[in-house]
Amino acid sequence: MNTTRILTEADFAPAPSKENLEQITRPSLSYWEDAWIRLKKNTRALISLYLIIGLAFFTLVGPWIWTKDPAAQDLDQISQAPALPKTALLVKDFEPSPTPIDINHPSEPSGYPDALDAVTNFTVQGTPTTQSVRLSWAPVNEAGGYSVYRSESAPDGMLGLGLPLASLTSGNIVGFEDRLNLKSQTYYYSIIPTDGFDEFDAVTTLEVSPQQSITVSQALERQLIDGDDRPGQTVQLAFHPLGTDYLGRDMLARLMQGARVSLFIGVVAPLIYVLFGVFYGGFAGYLGGTIDQILMRFADFVVALPFLLFMILFKIAFGIGPGESGVLPMLIALILLLWPATARLVRGQVLRIREQGYIEAARLLGGGPSYLIARHIIPNTMGVILVTLTFAVPSAIFTEAFLSFIGMGVAPPTPSWGSMCNEGVKTMLSHPHELFFPALFISITVLAFNLLGDGLTEALDSKMRSKE
Amino acid sequence: MLRYTLGRLLSGIITVWFIATATFLAMHAVPGDPLMNEKATTAEIRENLARKYGLDRPLAEQYVIYLSNMIQGDFGISFTQQNRRVNDIIKDHFPVSAALGILAITFAALGGILWGAITALYRNQLPDIIIMFLVILGISVPSFVFAALGQLLLVNLNQWFGTSILPVAGWGTFSHMLMPSLVLGLGTMALLTRLMRSSMLEVVNEDFIKTAKAKGLSPQRIFFKHQLRNAILPVVTVLGPQIAAITTGGFVVELVFAIPGLGRYFVQAVQQLDYTVIMGTTVFYGAFLVLMVILVDIIYGFIDPRVRLK
């Protein structure tokens, strides 16, 4: 295809001049504005934001929704794992009864028996409930006593008999009442005849499954029934979605209450002392020389002070009486004693940055120390600072836990996540939920602050400005 | 260099003196009688004990006596173990804590630098995410839980193997040290990993790395020669105080693993208000810390010649 282009006059006219050819279509971005934009785009930071909002909601609004008293003790549901609501049989209040004795049977053996028969007629009297299991048996010839054991798994001969409930030292005792922390599960009761001192190789075992029960007075106390309910009825027990602790206190309510102490200590203290440490370390590192030496020697001095001793002192200096939570003095003590680590770290970074070219350039352009520190040096140490901050959160929470552990923490019954961990670790095999939940919440907090730290690091890194 | 070191040592001595004075005052300000015990004793007995420990003198005089004894290297006799000298307590138990601490720090530093470098190299990729998840777990679980879990693990391992792979607790051989030092070092390892990652990421964007790349240096060489060396600085900074903290403060680990370290004495002394042991361990710990800090500052100069030591 061959075409010929015919040029006209118009083709040689100058192009119309366009105005605003190089118009900046977007508004100009300052460093902080850009950081904010990048932060908002950062998924990690967003997740952390949601987590923090969630924690705040849990702490501040939670107690309004879940109104259970965190100090209320539910002794019928001690160390209960998370479960659906339970019902219980209403039973009469406990009345101690005399030890059942067969008066026709001798209380002591006539001589030294070589062997004893196993116990017979080993049965439960009445309905076994979590209030009481009444065992009875027929006396054994020539026995001088009986040992009663209780196990949660079937014993294997003389092995795995379980807990020694009682050593009865009379051969004519024919009954025993067990009330020791009974749960609605299957138990294996074993009885062994003795000559009054030693046990003989003759076990009788009985399987019993007590029914969950509650006494009338306890049910009334916890407002589960009206005055006219009668024993034999079924009542709904209090619901504990996350289970209960060693005194039957509601875990969820305690976690909510504990969040106040732990988050207050764990967030406020690090924020303040890290901030202080940043400026302290920043100035020391920037100024250098004698001032740096003096400042850092003072930091060494503070680090070496015995923390525990000064904790006690602060508590006394603030006049914290018995029963008062003492969160504020603890906060102040943490701030006063824990800043040097950040200060050292920041100083170390500053020593490095100080020698870099751009600082020199900024100085030559007339930047004063405060300007240089705030504008150039600290933003460049941000990464390290944020890491310290994210670590300071759990370490403050655990410092509080350690102090609770040795009796210098918040006064009971006020819980904190750290002290709940402390309690939970002791029974971590038998009641793992008592450790799991507080540890989970600490982890979530730490995770949130770590992600936020990551997001901030990336957002505040001047070398990673938005590119497009 | 020598002058610098001497100057630092001198200021270190002054710091220790400050520590001793502050602790002395704080200790006496805390209510409670170190001579009191569960069973009540007559005033006569108390006075005799007070005389033995010089507590019957005015506070200022006690302070002077204490300082002059301290300068001569005598920390006095323990209040709770009334026939043991504090010097002996430190001499017997510090080496144990130190051995444990050195191993723990080794674990922590090696692990921290390694994991930190890996996470930075694989930023936002799977290895990074996995390691950072473990780090978060590592810092949100307190050491008393790790100690209990670590010991439980050993028990189960030994039961599973049917023989003693590693001792569950106790002290004496290298195998006794492994688990406790690992547990002791975990927190520091997590901290170092995190620090290493963030300082590595900062270094990656530095101009000299770009220059090195542009020059055509091999990635390995850039990594070891430039990135690692520059990124390690903040790690070294925290190492000093961490060494001191770890070698003297493994209270929980020492308790759980039945280790005869100084950490137990340190905490018990405060609880028992054992004046001489509080003073002895605090001053010793303070001096040790100051020494570590000086050492780290000197090492700093070697790693990064740009940092001028004046």
Place this chain on the structure above:
Amino acid sequence: MNFFKSLAIALLLFSGAIEAQSVDATRQVVKIALAQEPPQLNSMKATDQVSIFVLGHVMEGLTRYDRRGNLAPGVAERWTLSSTAAKFWLRKDAKWSNGDPVTAHDFVFSWRNAVDPKTASEYAFILYPVKNAEAINQGNLPVTDLGIRAVDDHTLEVTLERPTGYFMKLTAFVTTFPVQERFYRSVEASYAADAGQMLYNGPFKITDWVHSASLKMQKNQTYWNRQTIQLNGIDADYITADTRARLNLFIDDEIAYTQLDGETYKDALKNQFRIRPFATGSVYFLEYNYRPGRITGNLKLRQAIQAAFDPDEFVNKVLQTPGNLPGASLFPSWIKGVSKTFREEFPAKVLRPDLERAKRLLAEAKAELGVEQIPPLVLLVSDSPTATKQAEYTQGMLKTKLNLDIKIDVQTFKQRLAKMTEGDFDIVGAGWGPDFDDIMTFGDLFASWNLNNRGRYNNPEYDRLVRVAMNSSDPATRMEAMAGIQTLVHDDAIILPMYEQGVIYIQHPKIKGLRRTVIGSDPDFTHARIVP
């Protein structure tokens, strides 16, 4: 890489090298763990359980307890006891571990030293039945006036301050153990600071003591009764207060004996261990403050608390471990009476919670005190987890039942003692363990002159009853007086008894003859043996 290599080598070297064996039948050696480093092995000054445990195995007094728990001859072969004096004939073959004979002078030295105010022994009061002991201890008489005299090397005469029926039992107690003066003078201040710095006259001797790490005892070949001792060694290879760590060591077969607590017993159950109960003989109670101006001085208030408290619920639901008995009296159930146990002869009033009565009493208390609401009461407790837990229970219980506010004051050891002594509390959680095998070890606790009466309870009737029991050697009179005290404790609600302590423990099935005891060295391995 070198590090990991050496690690691997070390692992290989040690796997199998440490064959865990808590008992060794051929060598007759048993391994155990101590709860703490023995703080004081100077027998004249020792007060704590661990030190007394060790001393009970390596030293011997004039008498000792045999395998059935009866008093038996020790260094003394025979003795006579009257209401004013005691005379001991020491055996000639009793020797110190350096070969020197144990003489009457060694007892004179240690007894004088124990009551010497310069020694500042907390257990000096154990010797108060000896003539002039109390006066010497208070600095009013020289130590040479103590009523003890060595007639010759092997005859010892003791003059008594007052008739003391239980005096013989004191001669098995740690404070009365002999100490050789010559050796003591040669080491002086560092006596008993290390294995080589003490002499042993008991069935065992300490051969190796690494502070806070291990303490090894071996059969003492100079012990006069060495033929009856079957164990060759007791190795305390571990020292830790952590019960879970000790249980783990037991599971790993590194130790052959350990005590359990409420938190660890379930794990022991899972391992199918045979769990044994033992009553420690201690009572735990809440003690009120009777100093002027304290609201707890009001009887009705104390009775209201007494009527609200349910010891049965406390023992079964809060303590959770078997063996604890609901508190009913100041006197634990093992204390001996005239012929049976004291509590069998004089049953304590059974306390049953009665909420109606409690509320009525509280209303009366408010009226007497002239207040609308009882101000919050300060409950002082130690910082142990158990004590805090019990305090939390009490706090919750009194709040729900009586709407009484309790402030829990958790304090570390010395701070708590300081507050107890100064009377800075309303209620204090306390416990009392027996020092000697006689009812008086509990009976005089709330006498106005007793320094351990931290609440300063002062009742002339109580004091009178204590004096009656003190000045009589007739068991019936003494027990009658003590029964009066038991009634007074209940009626005047002097204290709120919470529980009698029971513990549970596990031991290796091959150990036989291990004796648990309320008084003295517990557990007692002296007559233990290991069966193959």
